[in-house]
Amino acid sequence: MSEKILNRAAEKILDGVLEEFSKLAAIPRPSKHEEQVSDFLKKFFEEHGLEVVQDEFKNIIAEADASPGKENFPLTILQAHMDMVCVAEDDYAFEPTKDAIKLIRGEKFLEAEGTSLGADDGIGVAEILYLVKNLDAFEHGRLRIIFTVEEEQGMSGAIGLDEKFFADANFLINCDSEKFGEIVAGSAGCVQIIFCRELHYVRPDTKLGTNMEIKIGGLRGGHSGGEISSGRINAIKLAVKIMRAITKHGKIRLSSFSGGQAFNAIPDSASFVIATDLKPDNVQNICEQVERRMKNVYGTTEPEIKIETKIISRPDKVLHAKDYELLTNFIELIHSGVYLMSPENPAQVLASANLGMIRMDDQIVELKLLARGNADELVEEFIEGFEQAAKLCAFESKIFEPSPAWLFNPNSRLLKIAKEIFAEQNGHAPEVSTVHMGLETGYFVKKNPALEIISIGTTNENIHSTNERLHLETVAPHVKFIVGMLEEISATKF
């Protein structure tokens, strides 16, 4: 038996893991181009004598025998994703499907020259490869290794994996988190909905002599999962607030309205064109008032908010009054923002929705919304509520297939072991959290609801960017953390 991993010097483990990582970095592996890396991984397992399957999606599934005498202990899955987000600096020549990632190893960090590093999730893969090479250096029950494709783009690898690979497993350790010392123990499911309705236009009344374009900008926007609780203003919602404020003083007809970019981004800008019987100065005053009111409430989180007005020529058509009412009522009715915080942990969002985009043309208006819930029931509740609101305002709803949540399991034996081993090895308790985003783990737990899962990782900063860097000092402790858990699982009577 080779030297036990738990007794090895950190430097030795780090070198071993980085040796595997550098092989991965040499293989181009942006999402949807995983053939090469998948073949490489298949060959790796074959060379190390493991039974390996490459499925139709190019996911890799390998089986490692238990240490002698440990055959009857629970089966644990070690999992990571093989694809990466490839981005390059503007002036850096880089072809993601052809070029290698060039590594720069500093004293504290591993970085890439001119591109993203792919520590997300190459370091998870490399650590697992290192463990496979050293299976005789720690005690373990049966292990299954799963490397998925397309995690960064649609998660079709995780979705497509055959249920049979999860049916006989008890535990799954996902190595795709970005902070050593944090154990993720739950993630959100989500649903995308498009609402639309036909529009009817009329010629504007000549008594509505003021025609203006109103633009909302300077907002921070951000990811609708990560930033939904950080006090960001939704530009589309704000636009309707302004329309309402104008309506208190005069008549308004809407000619156009657009805002936001995507389902999962908080809209940071919106603009609309109106015809009104108010004077331009009145409209501007109203907008200034709304801006002040917003600054009173959101001044610290949205200091740059700007509402601008511009006089324009008369639009040749405006929305029929009824359509205007239904559209603005609907936008006010549908919830956007945090919906439910965790009663146990006030810092964690359990349910939220984001009205991400509005577009209208001569015929229709379309709204894009994404709702998240850290339990499937919360997503279902949202869907029901939104469908009712849509009916009330004569909108049609197109509901996409929801992605599953990974519900926090307070009785998870794996989580208990993880907390104990981490504290024992590091002298302090780990942070346990749930994330308000979708992870592959949601699909795994759907395939086997009894599966106990944790998601962990080394500390990787600025992922998906050219500033991505790996904190080298977290690699060896992370490997020892995994080994400690596997040894404990193979020594525990469950």
Ligand SMILES: [Zn+2]
């Ligand atoms: Zn990842």
